[in-house]
Amino acid sequence: MTALRWKIARRDGIAAVGLGTAAALSVATLSSPRLAHALGEGLSESVQGVKTVAAMLAERSPGARPEGALASLKHKRQAALHERALPKVRGPSPTEYEALAGPPPSSPLAPPPQAPLYTTLAGGPPVPVPTTVPPGTPGGGGPPVLSDIPPPGGGGGGFAPPPIITTAAPEVPQTPATPVPEPATWAMMILGFALIGRTLRRRPVAIET
Amino acid sequence: MRGGVIALSASVLAAGAAALAFNMWKPEAQAAVARTPAPAPVIGRNRVFLSKAQLAQAIATGTLDRPVKSMLAVKEPLQFGDYSWDDRGVPAGPTWIRVDLKSQLMSVFRGPHEIGTAVIVYGGDNKQTPSGKLHVLGKARDHRSSLYDAQMPFTLRLTDDGVSIHASTVRWGAATHGCIGVPLPFAERLFAASKIGDEVVIVGGLARKTA
Numbered sequence: 572m573t574a575l576r577w578k579i580a581r582r583d584g585i586a587a588v589g590l591g592t593a594a595a596l597s598v599a600t601l602s603s604p605r606l607a608h609a610l611g612e613g614l615s616e617s618v619q620g621v622k623t624v625a626a627m628l629a630e631r632s633p634g635a636r637p638e639g640a641l642a643s644l645k646h647k648r649q650a651a652l653h654e655r656a657l658p659k660v661r662g663p664s665p666t667e668y669e670a671l672a673g674p675p676p677s678s679p680l681a682p683p684p685q686a687p688l689y690t691t692l693a694g695g696p697p698v699p700v701p702t703t704v705p706p707g708t709p710g711g712g713g714p715p716v717l718s719d720i721p722p723p724g725g726g727g728g729g730f731a732p733p734p735i736i737t738t739a740a741p742e743v744p745q746t747p748a749t750p751v752p753e754p755a756t757w758a759m760m761i762l763g764f765a766l767i768g769r770t771l772r773r774r775p776v777a778i779e780t
Numbered sequence: 781m782r783g784g785v786i787a788l789s790a791s792v793l794a795a796g797a798a799a800l801a802f803n804m805w806k807p808e809a810q811a812a813v814a815r816t817p818a819p820a821p822v823i824g825r826n827r828v829f830l831s832k833a834q835l836a837q838a839i840a841t842g843t844l845d846r847p848v849k850s851m852l853a854v855k856e857p858l859q860f861g862d863y864s865w866d867d868r869g870v871p872a873g874p875t876w877i878r879v880d881l882k883s884q885l886m887s888v889f890r891g892p893h894e895i896g897t898a899v900i901v902y903g904g905d906n907k908q909t910p911s912g913k914l915h916v917l918g919k920a921r922d923h924r925s926s927l928y929d930a931q932m933p934f935t936l937r938l939t940d941d942g943v944s945i946h947a948s949t950v951r952w953g954a955a956t957h958g959c960i961g962v963p964l965p966f967a968e969r970l971f972a973a974s975k976i977g978d979e980v981v982i983v984g985g986l987a988r989k990t991a
């Protein structure tokens with residue numbers, strides 16, 4: 572009987588020791604981050620050992636770059652030599668009528684016209700300008716009137732003629748520019764007609780009652 | 781019954797003492813015996829520790845070329861411009877950078893631990909980013925490219941012909957002229973973490989021509 576009691580007490584003691592150890596370790600684990608990390612590190616090695624490193628990288632990757640959808644972020648800077656030699660803005664070459672009529676009147680704020688560009692294009696025989704035309708007005712190719720110095724007088728297309736022309740100017744018939752619509756005007760007009768026609772076609776027919 | 785209670789009390793005391801000893805022993809023992817500075821704080825939990833099998837598999841397949849202990853735990857795919865940086869508790873060590881062009885990712889390691897990762901942009905088809913094992917040749921915090929007339933903050937130059945890692949606009953479909961572009965905050969951290977001579981391993985592209 573005594574032996575049986577001793578056995579029961581011993582079994583209770585072992586169980587109590589195990590229970591107490593588990594309880595104390597759990598409390599210590601919760602209260603100590605270092606111990607938790609030490610345990611967690613060992614645990615992670617056994618639990619997370621299924622995913623390869625390549626799979627981890629593939630999971631965070633946005634994927635491979637698609638072909639043909641590239642856009643360069645930067646553009647190579649143009650050399651300064653090209654910038655000087657070839658101006659970016661170059662107007663269209665003047666037509667024959669424009670050459671005869673001269674450049675349009677420039678506003679005082681506009682930059683002076685590029686005289687060298689027009690020299691070769693309108694450099695034919697100088698077209699004299701009647702003496703009634705004051706210098707610097709339409710027909711004149713000088714710089715805009717911004718200073719007190721009178722600009723050089725007429726000359727077709729910006730060609731600065733010598734002042735002799737103004738004194739010995741032969742009579743040249745004034746040929747007004749033929750009002751030929753420009754392509755943009757033609758396009759606008761055709762578009763307008765098309766719109767009118769479409770509107771008329773789509774207008775609902777009045778229902779007779 | 782009384783014996784059980786005594787044993788329970790004794791075991792609780794013993795386990796508590798053991799836990800206390802574990803907490804108190806290691807730092808003090810290191811400080812007293814090895815005379816090293818205070819131990820580094822706990823490595824952040826935002827990482828995955830590799831098992832030996834994982835590491836062996838990664839080295840065998842060429843994903844890694846050296847022992848790595850932990851990678852950052854990135855829960856979801858990174859978007860363009862995203863990055864992750866966590867070097868809390870990571871002990872000092874040599875910094876090295878792994879760039880994967882195919883997956884458009886950069887991983888920054890300090891010793892055997894990954895401390896940062898980000899989505900990158902790299903060279904287009906006409907100007908491809910070279911692959912291979914390179915080194916940081918120079919650093920420039922406020923670099924401005926004279927060739928492309930563009931700001932390139934936090935530049936880490938990798939080659940003599942100008943291929944670098946620098947801050948850039950990281951967006952979908954973008955490409956560079958051979959450089960590796962990373963988000964600006966990431967570039968700043970990377971610039972601070974790296975030094976001249978650090979190793980940069982670029983994989984997934986064309987092999988670099990050696991003279």
